Amino acid sequence: MPLRHKDLLGLEYLEREEIELILDTAVPMKEIFTRDIKKLPTLRGKTMVNLFYEPSTRTRTSFELAGKWMSADVTNIATSTSSVVKGENLKDTARTLEALGANFIVIRHQMAGAPHLVARTVKASVINAGDGRHEHPTQALLDLFTIRERLGRIEGLKVTIVGDILHSRVARSNIWGLTKLGAHVTVCGPRTLIPPEISRMGVEVTCDLGEALADADVVNVLRLQLERQKKGLFPSIREYSDLYGLTRKRVEKCKPGVLILHPGPANLGVEITEEVAEGPNAAVHEQVTNGVACRMAVLYLLSGGGKPGEIAA
Amino acid sequence: MRLLLKGGHVVDPQNGLDETMDVLVRQGKVVAVDTAIDAEDARVLDVCGKVVLPGLIDMHVHLREPGREDEETIETGTLAAARGGFVAVACMPNTDPPLDTGAAVRFVLSRARETGYVRVLPVGAITRGLGGTELAEIGELRRAGAVAISDDGRPVTNATVMRHAMEYASMFDMPVISHAEDAELSAGGAINEGYWSTRLGLPGIPAAAEETMVARDIFLAELTGARLHIAHVSTAGSVELIRRAKEKGILVTCEATPHHFTLTDEAVAGYDTNTKVNPPLRTQRDVEAVRQGLADGTIDVIASDHAPHTAEEKEVEYELAAFGMIGLETSLALAVTELVRPGILTLGQLVERMSYGPAKTLGLDWPGIVPGAEANITVLDPDASFVVDPAGFASRSRNTPFSGRRLFGKVVATVVEGRIAYEAGVS
Numbered sequence: 001m002p003l004r005h006k007d008l009l010g011l012e013y014l015e016r017e018e019i020e021l022i023l024d025t026a027v028p029m030k031e032i033f034t035r036d037i038k039k040l041p042t043l044r045g046k047t048m049v050n051l052f053y054e055p056s057t058r059t060r061t062s063f064e065l066a067g068k069w070m071s072a073d074v075t076n077i078a079t080s081t082s083s084v085v086k087g088e089n090l091k092d093t094a095r096t097l098e099a100l101g102a103n104f105i106v107i108r109h110q111m112a113g114a115p116h117l118v119a120r121t122v123k124a125s126v127i128n129a130g131d132g133r134h135e136h137p138t139q140a141l142l143d144l145f146t147i148r149e150r151l152g153r154i155e156g157l158k159v160t161i162v163g164d165i166l167h168s169r170v171a172r173s174n175i176w177g178l179t180k181l182g183a184h185v186t187v188c189g190p191r192t193l194i195p196p197e198i199s200r201m202g203v204e205v206t207c208d209l210g211e212a213l214a215d216a217d218v219v220n221v222l223r224l225q226l227e228r229q230k231k232g233l234f235p236s237i238r239e240y241s242d243l244y245g246l247t248r249k250r251v252e253k254c255k256p257g258v259l260i261l262h263p264g265p266a267n268l269g270v271e272i273t274e275e276v277a278e279g280p281n282a283a284v285h286e287q288v289t290n291g292v293a294c295r296m297a298v299l300y301l302l303s304g305g306g307k308p309g310e311i312a313a
Numbered sequence: 314m315r316l317l318l319k320g321g322h323v324v325d326p327q328n329g330l331d332e333t334m335d336v337l338v339r340q341g342k343v344v345a346v347d348t349a350i351d352a353e354d355a356r357v358l359d360v361c362g363k364v365v366l367p368g369l370i371d372m373h374v375h376l377r378e379p380g381r382e383d384e385e386t387i388e389t390g391t392l393a394a395a396r397g398g399f400v401a402v403a404c405m406p407n408t409d410p411p412l413d414t415g416a417a418v419r420f421v422l423s424r425a426r427e428t429g430y431v432r433v434l435p436v437g438a439i440t441r442g443l444g445g446t447e448l449a450e451i452g453e454l455r456r457a458g459a460v461a462i463s464d465d466g467r468p469v470t471n472a473t474v475m476r477h478a479m480e481y482a483s484m485f486d487m488p489v490i491s492h493a494e495d496a497e498l499s500a501g502g503a504i505n506e507g508y509w510s511t512r513l514g515l516p517g518i519p520a521a522a523e524e525t526m527v528a529r530d531i532f533l534a535e536l537t538g539a540r541l542h543i544a545h546v547s548t549a550g551s552v553e554l555i556r557r558a559k560e561k562g563i564l565v566t567c568e569a570t571p572h573h574f575t576l577t578d579e580a581v582a583g584y585d586t587n588t589k590v591n592p593p594l595r596t597q598r599d600v601e602a603v604r605q606g607l608a609d610g611t612i613d614v615i616a617s618d619h620a621p622h623t624a625e626e627k628e629v630e631y632e633l634a635a636f637g638m639i640g641l642e643t644s645l646a647l648a649v650t651e652l653v654r655p656g657i658l659t660l661g662q663l664v665e666r667m668s669y670g671p672a673k674t675l676g677l678d679w680p681g682i683v684p685g686a687e688a689n690i691t692v693l694d695p696d697a698s699f700v701v702d703p704a705g706f707a708s709r710s711r712n713t714p715f716s717g718r719r720l721f722g723k724v725v726a727t728v729v730e731g732r733i734a735y736e737a738g739v740s
């Protein structure tokens with residue numbers, strides 16, 4: 001069963017079975033590139049363009065490696081924020097990329113819905129690599145993969161997401177993916193960074209970190225954009241850190257074996273201490289590795305690839 | 314020229330008419346309203362089975378001329394109005410240059426005389442350059458023919474400036490039209506703040522951004538005794554504030570748009586930028602409150618806030634897209650479909666909201682369908698349906714979220730000052 005979609009715009013639009021298919025497919029993909037088996041020929045002769053309107057070395061490199069492992073020709077286009085504001089037309093850019101032969105357009109954009117606009121414009125497959133505060137589906141997929149790999153399941157787990165929920169696409173994609181796979185999700189952060197009516201997305205909401213951590217199996221700590229403080233969303237970094245920073249003391253009060261995730265790059269000492277980020281409960285580095293595997297799986301399935309068993313690893 | 318509207322059902326609550334009547338028009342005036350009129354030399358329009366209404370007025374449109382003739386002109390906008398059943402439109406002053414001088418107002422009126430299909434009623438600016446600080450020459454605007462003042466599109470942030478505008482406008486008995494928005498609460502917002510802004514990851518505009526300004530302007534109207542009109546009311550809270558202000562006897566009127574009584578913010582789900590409008594589409598609770606306000610008369614007027622934009626301004630990222638949607642050619646049908654057919658408004662109440670309400674708000678002499686009155690008449694077939702097709706619009710722009718929707722209520726004819734400005738089947 002290939003994915004029934006041309007594009008990956010968000011986990012919102014996927015069925016549970018489709019998410020599971022991607023995660024299952026990522027298992028042999030991880031084998032392939034961690035054990036340095038030869039590349040997959042799936043995307044030979046295909047072109048993948050990374051169209052990044054926001055700088056993100058991590059996500060871009062991860063997609064680039066995933067594309068290369070699938071034998072795609074990969075091109076990176078970094079476009080500055082200012083060109084968006086100046087009104088350089090996204091539709092025109094998308095059409096141009098398609099005319100130049102792009103089969104996959106991986107787009108990172110600071111505005112929600114930008115990948116949807118591109119997907120409506122071109123026949124190429126569009127992969128959302130983060131759109132504003134909307135979704136970052138491959139990040140959530142790698143988080144799900146990491147949880148499944150470490151804890152063996154997702155169904156029934158209690159997952160807490162801590163931090164700036166309001167501006168976080170990682171939070172929204174995680175909420176869609178986790179709730180579809182049967183986890184219980186709690187979001188936690190200062191009231192000013194919790195978006196209205198988020199409980200209608202099927203999550204618990206609390207501003208009390210102690211409560212949010214008490215019976216969590218997984219804690220996903222979001223990166224804090226430090227400039228939010230200037231907008232008056234919280235009074236100081238120090239106070240944020242006091243109230244919401246994940247420290248060893250706080251981890252010690254959690255369930256033993258609690259899994260700690262962070263999408264990176266972390267502000268060490270702000271939302272998470274280095275001790276915790278590098279400690280035994282954290283999976284920060286595995287997340288990076290798993291990201292490549294999940295992105296390979298997405299490319300494979302969007303290009304019409306079938307069941308994971310068919311992958312010649 | 315004589316015109317006989319034969320066999321239609323005349324609905325004119327101010328003149329106590331709700332029956333089948335013929336209407337005879339001569340030299341721009343209604344000369345007879347009676348059963349079985351014979352007039353051999355008159356052009357006869359058989360309007361059996363149709364309803365004949367006092368001419369409708371859309372008191373909130375953007376005609377974009379001068380300055381943005383690529384979006385709309387007085388010619389295309391007034392043709393769209395005629396096709397939508399409107400005999401008159403009030404046009405907002407946020408043109409380029411803005412209507413903040415007598416000369417600008419006279420320009421619009423002269424272009425309307427040369428190219429317009431329906432009557433154009435210019436709304437002058439409250440402040441010079443719509444800058445929100447110095448009052449425009451409101452007396453001069455009035456002499457030139459402005460019917461009201463507004464800085465529509467931009468709220469008057471400074472309460473003292475708004476107070477002085479109200480005091481000054483009251484000397485000329487002009488209403489002050491408030492685009493109620495706290496620009497700091499709404500800053501950066503693209504859609505209503507709520508579940509859908511959260512889910513779609515789009516920055517939100519809270520209901521309070523509108524309601525705090527509605528409250529402020531009501532207090533200023535009470536302070537000054539001036540006539541205040543709140544444009545495009547979109548939230549349950551605003552409706553409630555205005556209801557209470559009216560109970561207190563404060564001189565406040567208000568309008569609601571068809572999109573605010575029809576659509577909710579859920580319509581934004583596919584990131585269709587034709588759903589981007591200011592104030593934004595709100596929640597089901599707000600839609601119901603607006604409908605209730607229209608039913609009980611708290612909301613005096615239905616106005617479209619017709620806001621044409623080019624495809625280039627709309628086919629971009631949602632946050633970058635221009636606010637606004639066109640409405641002249643769908644407004645009446647949406648009112649028929651969403652309000653009259655479900656029984657929220659009677660046809661008589663529809664006439665109040667779309668003809669007498671705006672006329673009274675703007676202080677027009679508007680006697681209705683009665684001998685001696687200027688013949689401004691809308692003929693409507695409320696049972697005929699059509700599918701909205703923007704490609705067929707007279708408007709120069711196409712930005713509507715209602716494309717493809719089946720609506721009831723087709724305009725049969727629009728009679729402006731005794732002339733047929735639009736007749737179905739005749740282009």
Ligand SMILES: [Zn+2]
Pocket residue numbers: 465466467492544545591592
């Ligand atoms: Zn406005």
